[in-house]
Amino acid sequence: MSGGRPRAFDPETALDRALEVFWRQGYEGTSLSDLTAAMDINRPSLYAAFGNKEQLFRKVLDRYFTSPGAFAAEALEAPTAQTVIERLLLGAVELTTGRDTPHGCLSVNSVHACGPDSEPIRQEVIARRMAGEAALRHRFEQAADLPADTDPRVLARLVYTVTDGIAVQAASGCTRDQLHQVADLALRSLFQLPS
């Protein structure tokens, strides 16, 4: 039992740097050289601390959902279905159009991870998306402010369809203000509110 040479970097901040790069460039678009440059560590240090590129990305995904993407889980605690949806749509706009973060959504980007070698990553992201959708459906099943003929599954899927679309729009240059208008219109349509 012994000390050994102390590591010269903080794993958490390094993980944040990796999140930055993966968020902006996607899984396949990010090379190990990009990662080591952004994390300011050498290649062997990266492998020793985080496994390999795929394992690093999974840890980055965890960090993404627990900190910038935490609003999605927290939104489910809103009192009514309407406020849940409101928080989800507005939260998606904020997340995907941040001033200090890349535009778009890491999760949505990763669904389109391209090559055959990144298929496990795709599957993992898809599994997380389905879990989120199922949670939203359960939340809707317990809501009292939805019409009786509303299918919670379809509504949950529509809401995630809109948030996914928001992410795509943000990734393709739509501004935060523009997307706020879109989210507002979507909410007014869903709940037939006066404009």
Next chain:
Amino acid sequence: MSGGRPRAFDPETALDRALEVFWRQGYEGTSLSDLTAAMDINRPSLYAAFGNKEQLFRKVLDRYFTSPGAFAAEALEAPTAQTVIERLLLGAVELTTGRDTPHGCLSVNSVHACGPDSEPIRQEVIARRMAGEAALRHRFEQAADLPADTDPRVLARLVYTVTDGIAVQAASGCTRDQLHQVADLALRSLFQLPS
């Protein structure tokens, strides 16, 4: 002036094969080996006939929008704004969940083209998307079946947000039937139709 050796492949079918591969694997995820294998031609033949990978992708984009994605332009000719949106949403579902085509949308995939080297591709796709959105806005400006307080820009953006979301959902495994339900609910919400 002379003949020369005739080419042993049909450029149009080769382009269709390339579309297939790019559609499924994205721009960066598709290697030249993937392309030559799918198009059943050699590397120099590809370069002689289509330029390079980027130019080939642009021609594939043209083909995509003029044949599987043609519904988007045609939908604008529908008589009312409501039917325009109807055709767009249902067309998006059909396009992105085809039996004999990859799931998802080539255009939406390419927005997330990852690395810094594929930035020109991203910009081209974004430009085409903005052109489509502008066309839809103009169509809405001339529509008689929209409430007077409707902002055509916001509505156009919302419609494309939903079609983008449909593409993401399709890419992540959602079935055609499920997305039809989503599109139906979106339409009923937008136009406050009885279910």
Next chain:
DNA sequence: CTTGTTCTGTACCGATCGATACGAAACTAG
């Protein structure tokens, strides 16, 4: 000190990336 352990830094691995050089093959024109 020495020993053991862990991390750092360089230099490198085989594989694959997009892109080409070059000669043989297949055609037309004369």
Next chain:
DNA sequence: CTAGTTTCGTATCGATCGGTACAGAACAAG
């Protein structure tokens, strides 16, 4: 037939990919 032209097929280019071997540096324990 020969000459000219275009495509095909192989073999290869330099660069980069993800991943590692290995030696030296920095610590703790004795």
